[in-house]
Every structure is written in structure tokens, then in C-alpha cells.
Amino acid sequence: MRSRSRIAASWSNGRTRLDCIRSCAPIHLRDTPDGVYLVGGAAGPLGGDDLLLEIEVESGATLVVRSAAASLALPGTGGASTVVINTRVAAGACLYWLPEPLIACLGCNHRILIRAVVEAGATVVWRDELILGRRGEMPGGVSNRIDVTLAGRPLIRNELRVGPGAPGWDGPAVAGKAAAIGSLIVISPELAHEPAPPVRLGPTAGILPLQGPAALATAAAADGRELRAVLETAQHLLAG
Amino acid sequence: MGSMNLLLLADGRFPAGGHAHSGGMETAVATGGVSDLASLHAFLIGRLATAGLAAAGLAAAACTTKHPWDALDAESDARIPSPALREVSRRQGRLLLRAARALWPGSVLDDLGAACGGTPAGARPSVHLVGPHHPVAMGAAAAAAGLEPLDAARAAVFNAVTGPASAAVRLLGLDPLAVHRLLAEMAPDMDDSAHCAAAGSGGPLDALPCPGSILLDLYAQRHALAEGRLFAS
Amino acid sequence: MPPETPPDRLRPLRVGVGGPVGSGKTALVAALCRMLAERLHIGVVTNDIYTTEDADFLRSQGVLDDNRIRAVQTGCCPHTAIRDDISENLEAVEELETRLAPLDLVLLESGGDNLTATFSQGLVDRQIFVLDVSGGDKVPRKGGPSVTSADLLVINKIDLAPMVGADLEVMRRDSVARRGDRAMIFSSLRKTDGAGEIAEWILSEVAQWAKPSSVRG
Ligand SMILES: Nc1nc2c(ncn2[C@@H]2O[C@H](COP(=O)(O)OP(=O)(O)OP(=O)(O)O)[C@@H](O)[C@H]2O)c(=O)[nH]1
Numbered sequence A: 001m002r003s004r005s006r007i008a009a010s011w012s013n014g015r016t017r018l019d020c021i022r023s024c025a026p027i028h029l030r031d032t033p034d035g036v037y038l039v040g041g042a043a044g045p046l047g048g049d050d051l052l053l054e055i056e057v058e059s060g061a062t063l064v065v066r067s068a069a070a071s072l073a074l075p076g077t078g079g080a081s082t083v084v085i086n087t088r089v090a091a092g093a094c095l096y097w098l099p100e101p102l103i104a105c106l107g108c109n110h111r112i113l114i115r116a117v118v119e120a121g122a123t124v125v126w127r128d129e130l131i132l133g134r135r136g137e138m139p140g141g142v143s144n145r146i147d148v149t150l151a152g153r154p155l156i157r158n159e160l161r162v163g164p165g166a167p168g169w170d171g172p173a174v175a176g177k178a179a180a181i182g183s184l185i186v187i188s189p190e191l192a193h194e195p196a197p198p199v200r201l202g203p204t205a206g207i208l209p210l211q212g213p214a215a216l217a218t219a220a221a222a223d224g225r226e227l228r229a230v231l232e233t234a235q236h237l238l239a240g
Numbered sequence B: 001m002g003s004m005n006l007l008l009l010a011d012g013r014f015p016a017g018g019h020a021h022s023g024g025m026e027t028a029v030a031t032g033g034v035s036d037l038a039s040l041h042a043f044l045i046g047r048l049a050t051a052g053l054a055a056a057g058l059a060a061a062a063c064t065t066k067h068p069w070d071a072l073d074a075e076s077d078a079r080i081p082s083p084a085l086r087e088v089s090r091r092q093g094r095l096l097l098r099a100a101r102a103l104w105p106g107s108v109l110d111d112l113g114a115a116c117g118g119t120p121a122g123a124r125p126s127v128h129l130v131g132p133h134h135p136v137a138m139g140a141a142a143a144a145a146g147l148e149p150l151d152a153a154r155a156a157v158f159n160a161v162t163g164p165a166s167a168a169v170r171l172l173g174l175d176p177l178a179v180h181r182l183l184a185e186m187a188p189d190m191d192d193s194a195h196c197a198a199a200g201s202g203g204p205l206d207a208l209p210c211p212g213s214i215l216l217d218l219y220a221q222r223h224a225l226a227e228g229r230l231f232a233s
Numbered sequence C: 001m002p003p004e005t006p007p008d009r010l011r012p013l014r015v016g017v018g019g020p021v022g023s024g025k026t027a028l029v030a031a032l033c034r035m036l037a038e039r040l041h042i043g044v045v046t047n048d049i050y051t052t053e054d055a056d057f058l059r060s061q062g063v064l065d066d067n068r069i070r071a072v073q074t075g076c077c078p079h080t081a082i083r084d085d086i087s088e089n090l091e092a093v094e095e096l097e098t099r100l101a102p103l104d105l106v107l108l109e110s111g112g113d114n115l116t117a118t119f120s121q122g123l124v125d126r127q128i129f130v131l132d133v134s135g136g137d138k139v140p141r142k143g144g145p146s147v148t149s150a151d152l153l154v155i156n157k158i159d160l161a162p163m164v165g166a167d168l169e170v171m172r173r174d175s176v177a178r179r180g181d182r183a184m185i186f187s188s189l190r191k192t193d194g195a196g197e198i199a200e201w202i203l204s205e206v207a208q209w210a211k212p213s214s215v216r217g
């Protein structure tokens, strides 16, 4: 299934306005007072799916994107599934991407490509959580690549790969025995004034200050709950 | 002359400080992640597929000498989220550049030295911070030695795998023959990674591989603060 | 050589301090810093397995500011870091020299090693080798590159000689046989001014080094 969805937010008359909210199955977008929700109509990305989501946040606007429940990456007949998220965040705009986790189910073959073009002076909080298989299940293949440019300079390029086809992913160099891995990227003008210090958030979790007014919290956790707790601590420390 | 220079550049005895770095192995051993041959193997496979591949891509791109040094520098920063590892990378890059300039003097390495601040006698406080990232220095050194991008990728991959392997021999007292047999078994994968990394060396830099590894990043942060460490990283 | 290396003599004298584990290298470095602090600007690079206790020790002794000490890790191979691949040490030395310029003296303590460990000429200008009597009075006779070629041989812990049955006269004789008229000093660093003679040796080497017309030895 091919789908193209889009959210565009701008600032007018003293508040954030959604100029565009276009859903295309299987992605359903719903505007709520709490943010725009990705509502799971279908189970989640199936093999063969090719989904694109565009997000634009204009100067002054604040956009929060959440999801109602975890999504499942499932195998399908059509080969790999791909989700591409293209984001542009203008100076003085804020984007909070805080969806529920993705669960990598046995046999899935899923790629996520996130490209964020962020202007100087923008605020971004971007959370990614990946649960490595349903209970007792080995995960299928997932690759999650995030590319952020800030003020025209590459800020972070990071691809995490798990499952069959990702050599050594469950070994002591990459994710070890973790059942859930995730990250939180925070970009904020405040971190330009007071750079984030490196912080240890547990034996396999920590905050890594990036080259720029930004930091990456990264974690390999025993389960989704522990992962969320660590990333929430990080969010609290980095973005108040 | 090319392949002889590749052997020189990749040799563990190349005097650029490599022997003092464990590539995360010291912390992996300290935290129990690596304790025997099997766990060493798992570590090395993961390191090859992540840090090794990322370094090889940057080294191969640098070796083309087609990309601006500052763009390669930014691409390196973006692929190393751990600040401790960024510093280690620059330190090793600085030492490699110094050694390579003594071996293969010429405009390639002079340009790189000038672009990354060098260490002119007047530049006092920044001495500790400047220097090219290690993979960039590796690629530039390979170019200066008349080598191809694929060779640079090979050297980077070899360095990424054999460094921690020899650290494991020293830290755990593993049988060096068994560890080297393991390296020989990994040789085809190392070659594949080098080819894969070199394939995109002339293309856009954002398309270079950027595989991350959560534990290597966290180990590096932890190691930088560790008491009584034996290795520099 | 890279152009950034300042020409000799515009930089301080670099002195390596080597010797077996526990022979008194750190004690000597501390004593020298204490005795010479008034007269020389000193930086220290240590290859010891460095902990904050070491730093605390030196700081609490008022020996040297923390920022004048750099620790270099040697990856379990102390002799490699001072002889075969000196780059990490060289980097640390140059960083100190640049940051704290002008320095008169940099002391570089190697990790404890064996009798064959010597410093590279690319790293230091003079080397001191510290033995102690507790290894037995036969050690100088064994020779080895460090005993024969060090610019100064220190035989330390002579206060213990009676207890371990070491004959200092034998050590002196063997050392002269190995080293000819190169300098050799007995010391006991337990005593307050136990490093006095060694400090004098350092001062004369620094004076030699700084003299524009001096010819390098
Ligand atoms: N009795 C006696 N003890 C000494 C003397 N000099 C040093 N010591 C003691 O010997 C021990 C080792 O001295 P260090 O200075 O740490 O020796 P080191 O050569 O730096 O040791 P490593 O760095 O571990 O190789 C310490 O307990 C010192 O107090 C001495 O002249 N006499």
C-alpha cells in the first residue's frame, strides 16, 4: 500500500493553526487538544507498505504528534515495508514527536527513514522507541535511520539496525540483551546557552551532547516501560 | 607500491597511538559483556557492522580528496553521537596525521592539516581540541600514500576490528592464536564491509553509511570517567 | 617532521623517569617537584595507572597543581608508549608545553616495567632510571639497555639495604662497570631532602639545555 500524509502547522492570530492535515490510509491523523494523534486504523506497517508522512512547522507554531497505541511492524507478502518521515521545522517553531513504540514482530522487514531539516532557533523533541519482538518473540529486521540537519549542517545521522541481517545487533557492542531500545533527540536554543552535560541514566542509558545545541538520549532497556522511564527522565532534564 | 603502503598504514605498529585504544573493549570487559571468545566474536561482528562501517565510509570518501575537508568533518561529527568518542576520534586523527605527514609529506596532508586548524605554535588553548577525525585522517593518509578509496576503507575496517581484538588478548589473556583465527574467519566480512563503504565514496556525503551502536557510545562515555583505566578509550 | 614542532631549545627539557614497578618513580617525581617548584616551571606526564587518588596525593602534598599533570593510558604496554609508539605521550607533553608555556622542565614517568624499557629519543632529552635495593644488589650487574644507557641511574631505598642484605658497594662497582662515568646516585626518598642530589643533577641539565650555545649530548 502506498500512502502520502501531511501535517502543516503555522502561527496565526496568536495561536497554532493546522493549515493541512491530510491522512492517507493506513495512516489516520486526528487533531485533538492534546496534539495530532496517529490513530491505528490498520495494525501498522505491513510488508510491502510504502508510507510517507510530511510534517511542516512554521515559525512560532508548536506541533505535538502522538499516537494512541503502539504500532506493530508485521511481515507481509509484498517484501519490505518502508516509512519515510520528512520534516521541516522553522526558526522559532517547536515540534514534539512523541508516539508510542513500534514493535518489531517476528519476520518483519521494516525500514524507517526520518529526515529533519531544522532551522537555527527551532525546538525539536523527537522520541523513537522500538520493542524487539512481542513477548518471547525474536524481532524481525528493522532499520531506523534518522538524519537531522540543523542550520544547514548535519547534526546527527544515525541508523540503528536490529534483527536478522543486522550482524552483531544483539551482541555486546550494539544492543546487548536489551528487549527495547530507543532514543530521544532534543534540539533547543536553550542548549546553545547552556550545553547539556553528559549524564548517565543507568548502566545502558545516557545523554550524549551533540555537536551543536542538541543532545541525544540513548538507551538499551530490559522492557518498554524501563525505556520510557529513561527517555522521560532525559526529556525532563533536556527540555524541562 | 600501493599495497605495501596499505600494509604500513594498517599495521598495528604504525606509530599513531592506536595501541593505547581498546575501541570500547576495556569497558565491555569491565561490565561483563565480553568475557570469552564467543562474546568477543559477537562484539567484533557488531563493531565491524557499526563503528567499522561508518569509519570505512568516511575514510573512503576522504581518500577521493574530492570532498571539502570541512564537510567531511561535519559528517564525521554527525556520525559520532558520543562526545567522548568525538574527542578520541580527533585525538587519534591528529596523531595519525602527524605520523602520516612524516611518512608521506605533500599537499594532501598539508591541506588537511591547514583545514582542521593544525597545531601552529601560536594556537595555544585549542591544541587539545583540533585535529581531523580519525577516519578522515586515515583516508587522507591513504591518498597521500598513493592508495585507493577501497584501501582506505580496508585500513579503517581492519583498524576497527583488530584494535579491540588485541585489547581483548591483553585484558582477558585469551589465546592469541584463537583470537587470530577468529579474525581470519571474519576476513570475508571485513572485505565486504570495505567494498560496501567504498562504493559510495565519490557520491554525496549524506548517503555514506551511518550505523550507530548504543553500547559503544555508552561505553565510551563511561570509560572517559573510569578510575584506573589502562586504555585511552 | 611536521612544521608545528617547535625547534629544540625553545621548548623545555624533557626528562623521562623509568624503572621497575614500585622502585620509587612517583616518589622521585613528587620530591623533585617539591624541591624545584620555586626555581623551575614544571609539567608532569604520568603513564602510571592513574586514579584520582594519585592526583589527590600530589595535590594534597601541595606538589603540583592538577592542571600541570597529564595522565596517558598505555593500553597495558608501558614500554610501547615510551619507545615504539610515542605519539600519545608526545601529544600530552606538547599539550602541557603549549598550555603552560613557558615551562623549564617536563618530567615523564613511565609505567613500571622491566630492565629493557628505554625512552625513545623522539620523546625525551634525558632519561633517569630508578632501581631500588630491594630487588637485590645483582640488578645493575644484569645490565640491560636501561641500566647501561640512562643518563642518570638512581639506586633508591638505600634505607632498606641492611634489611634486604644489599651491598651498595657491589651495586656501585657493577654500575660503573656497565655505565662507565655516567651519573649514578644513591637515594632514600623517605628522607626529607632525599632527592637533593638528583635535583642538583636536574638543575645542571636544565641550565645546559637552556644555554643557547650548548651542544646537545
Ligand atoms: N623505604 C623506602 N620506601 C620508598 C622509597 N621511595 C619510595 N618508597 C616507597 O615505595 C613505594 C612505591 O613507590 P612509588 O614512588 O609509588 O613507586 P613507582 O616506581 O612510582 O611505582 P609504579 O609507578 O607502580 O611502578 C611507596 O610506598 C613509596 O612510599 C625509599 O627511598 N625508601
Ligand SMILES: [Mg+2]
Binding pocket: C025, C026, C027, C048, C109
Ligand atoms: Mg608510579
